[in-house]
Amino acid sequence: MTASTPAEPxxxxxxxxxxxxxxxxxxxxxxxxVHEAEELGGVYDEEWPHWYAEFxxxxxxxxxxxxxxxxx
Numbered sequence: 001m002t003a004s005t006p007a008e009p010x011x012x013x014x015x016x017x018x019x020x021x022x023x024x025x026x027x028x029x030x031x032x033x034v035h036e037a038e039e040l041g042g043v044y045d046e047e048w049p050h051w052y053a054e055f056x057x058x059x060x061x062x063x064x065x066x067x068x069x070x071x072x
Contacts, residue, residue: 024063028055 012020032052036045045051060067 020063020065024056024059027059028052031055 032045032048032055035051036042057067
């Protein structure tokens with residue numbers, strides 16, 4: 001008896017990746033606007049790259065995706 005190995009997830013093509021990233025960036029921008037308005041009192045967020053990165057990392061996972069590094 002052999003152990004079964006999980007199937008390799010299908011890779012998204014370039015168009016699907018771009019569409020996914022666009023949706024995630026639009027959602028992130030909207031959420032960041034709320035963050036600046038409600039949590040920072042309307043002040044420009046100097047640390048926006050860090051905030052975006054954390055939000056996007058969570059959004060990617062919540063959407064059922066994972067970021068992996070492929071050896072080349």
